[in-house]
Amino acid sequence: MKLIAIDLDGTLLSSQLEISDVNRNALLKAQEEHHVMICSGRAPEDIQAVLKEFNLQCDLAGSNGTVVYSKGKLLSRVSISESAVKESAALLDKKNVPYKLYTSEGIYVLNSWAERTTAALESLDGKHSISEAEYKRITEQPKADGAVKLFDSVEELLNKEGLSIQKFFILTLDQALKEELLPALESIDGIAPTSSGPNNLEIMNPDGHKGQGLQIMASHLGIKMEDTVAIGDNFNDVPMMEAAGLSIAMGNADPDVKKLCDRETLTNNQDGVAHAITHYIMG
Structure with a gap:
């Protein structure tokens, strides 16, 4: 080998x-x-x-x-097409799901990340196995630094010259929501969903x-x-x-x-x- x-x-x-x-x-x-x-x-x-x-x-x-x-x-x-980015983001925004974007210019995190993660955990009404330390880490709003940037909507990123989006990292703390999202994402042309753990979905270009x-x-x-x-x-x-x-x-x-x-x-x-x-x- x-x-x-x-x-x-x-x-x-x-x-x-x-x-x-x-x-x-x-x-x-x-x-x-x-x-x-x-x-x-x-x-x-x-x-x-x-x-x-x-x-x-x-x-x-x-x-x-x-x-x-x-x-x-x-x-x-290999990047996701503009139309697939827009359709995927619209679905996630409608469901108020927290997500990050991995781009050619670093990682972009929603300004509403903390708000969305807190709402997702509160909706579970304590029915989760997340530790107090992990709860605090997940719900903390990331700060902009050299590698991480913040954004409000994908539209502002798509308007950036030269920027391309390779991946959505989607936090799915509610398993019922994850099961609901997966077929909806699979129906969008130009993306392929996968997962690297029980609490996330990831979408990329099928190639x-x-x-x-x-x-x-x-x-x-x-x-x-x-x-x-x-x-x-x-x-x-x-x-x-x-x-x-x-x-x-x-x-x-x-x-x-x-x-x-x-x-x-x-x-x-x-x-x-x-x-x-x-x-x-x-x-």
Whole structure:
């Protein structure tokens, strides 16, 4: 195997959002013989911040594979059409659903994020498993900084010259609402919904997914797809697992995801990535 694609949340990152020394050392060891890329639903800027924190350097496919970078060079960017952006946003705004936009100019968060998340949680009337700390984090209004910007409506972003939108990250705290939104989003031309966790939906261009991100990187490096590996835990990882020569599910992966994979490793809190590299790749 020559190219290893690794997801972040629920995979390389522990529940405390850390890369353990065991995983880091295994990744560095793998890089001596293999090309390693991070393939995550996170925005490229967020991925880079995580890698920098743990003193790692990897190529990446961010925003669920819609944006691909190798050695800092942009290889590909797949965006959502203007009409699909407008229709998707209109649906979410009508339902007062909180969402973020991953764009070519960073992450844009609604000015009404705190208002919408608070309303969503209050509608559950305490019937949720969110801790007090998590409740506070979710309902806190993000502040504008270098990577995060605020907006009121998609219209103002679509009017920005050169800006394109790669992904909607939709917070769905109410499972009944999530089940209602999914078919409605699937009916919109030009988008493909997926999920990276129980409390979210993510929508991209149908041609923008982790499988495409892996294929673009493999083609750039001159590596055959049968010589690639994908390691992940959730439904947004499925396209790269289906595309890779070898697919490895985390021990904490969704059971339906596990069924699709060739191998299963330990959980993200048991250094599952290191175990996969040692036993299924390097070995």
